[in-house]
Amino acid sequence: MTTTTSRSGPTTPLPAVDVLVIGGGAAGLAGATTLARARQSVLVVDAGSPRNAPADGVHSFLGHEGRSPAELLALGRRELASYGGRIVEGCAVTARQEADSTVEVALEDGRRLRARRLLVTTGLRDELPDVPGLDARFGRDVLHCPFCHGWEVRDRRVVVLASSPAGVHRGLLWRQWTDDVTLIDQGGLAAAGDDLDPLAARGVGVLRGPAIGLAIEDDILTGVRLADGRVVPCDALVAHERMVARSPVLDALGIHAEPIEAFGVDIGEVYPSDATGATSVPGVWLAGNVTDPMAQVITAAAAGVRAGAAIIADVVAEQTARAVSRQAG
Template identity: 40%
Template sequence: MTGANNTTTTTDTTDSRGAYDVIVIGGGAGGLNAALVLARARRTVAVVDAGEPRNAPSAHMHSFLSRDGVPPLTVLEVGRAEIARYGAVRIDGRVEQVEPAGTGGYLVRLEGGATLDARHVVLATGLHDELPDIPGVRAMWGQDVHFCPYCHGYEVRDQPIVVLGVHPASPGQALLLRQWSSRVTYVPHDRPLTEEERERMDARGVEVAEGTVSALLAKDGRLHTVELADGRSLECAGVFLFPRMTPNDGAFAGLGCEKDEQGWLVTDRAGRTSRPGLWAVGNVIDPRAQAVTAAGMGAAAAFALNHDLVDEEIERDLAAHRAAGRSAAPVAAS
């Protein structure tokens, strides 16, 4: 793990007993920021975190104001220490299932048998990147093989870049990357170009190298060459590809939340799902969200969630107040 290790021990715990106002599932930027806001609002909060952030392979985080160039694991370590400062609990574990509780709220079952009770649950579980089965891709993913030009395009500016055609959005990715370098090559692999797309490539100055990729080769630990099946080699400083993305939502699939036509959870602008008391932020609802975007979504959801809890409490207190008033009313003399 990269970064100052002494910031993690204050937040890690295996105590998974008790009830909470909010349980946050997922300890990335979105989940931690939601927990931070809620803990500062004096809510009881637990963050269940399996410790497998999507951006863990990346050496540095970019396009995050005040955190540009910082290792992503360092950002998470700092975030864990910050939520602990306000009393939030971090539980090392994986959620097996989320289900409605009989008395309202939710029951969160962890692998291993422990259970948690919560009035509200925030889903910040991210997504899974399914990478093409090409030798070298997995080994260099997050280092010299990337998805997001806004996160990593600047680091390979003006150098040779290869885009692998493995997704319907791959041609657009190549056209976009031309913004960072005049030396962009698109390899169709299993995503051949249409005539219109080829014309766009020509107009934009993107070279097309017909064929399929057989391997990515490294030299001295860094990507050096894209090898094609016909024996040709393309020297490059960075490879970009568009992975197949699927939301990590298996633990709450049985709750019947509304999804869009691509299978992503639908929320309102504050992060409310179609299920009352269940919220979602970050990549589990938006595959395009960067860490800074997820953090903002976590904060927005926390603001709205706390207001919903306050409204619930006002209604409860008002009912109790009225009941007490009726029981204390004097009995009229007969």
């Protein structure tokens, strides 16, 4: 199997590969490796901006506990290369499906790639509350997922910013890792009504906000500053509002993001797919956070494998139909 990433010209299309994978994270590399092992020519387009890049380590991934995200992806790249898969650095900006169902994808730098099938694994973007300083510390001591970071802050002081009734769920969830949890009401808890009672029952305090900044000493988070001048001490801050997937490639192909809700609250947008990752457009599959916002790294990788297997099933069905047609002819 050979796949070229030649730069013979900014608008020169490459020969069509069997499968083009857009997104070089866990889902994309796992899917690409599955496809390469099934003797497909595979090209991965990687923009180099994985969602978990700020995290110290990957957790609950069997055999890779605590491994840095960058190291995990480097291992995945080497494994893909060992089966003949290739990676090209770039950002996909649009796409179109040709008459023969081949998909042509344009990169930001003008290069064009063609493939018989497409797997999109571009993840999503985390939207944080509008509080100065959160972005710079996200993934360090500004957190969003207790399954990713809870163990690391166990028995520490955890503050949760609550801007909707979903904050009640977050407060109760983080209570599993520590008995020192405080919710700061950013103005959205009133709608929760009697649902606040479980917080009191579990010893989770609620303070009226809003939070307007962070207290930092020697590059260590020590507290959250409130509008009334108080500083609430903490070792970790849970701050998360929405999860938004955006793919100009999928939009161009007529696949559009749909809103998702939890606890009656809008928590983001992702692109729809079925259980195998198949979309409403034939020949286009999804895997990972672009379609499943709750997927952790191991879940995203598994989804990539599942989508890869579904693509192979589609390839086999097409090849078999052609063989039967030829025999009948």
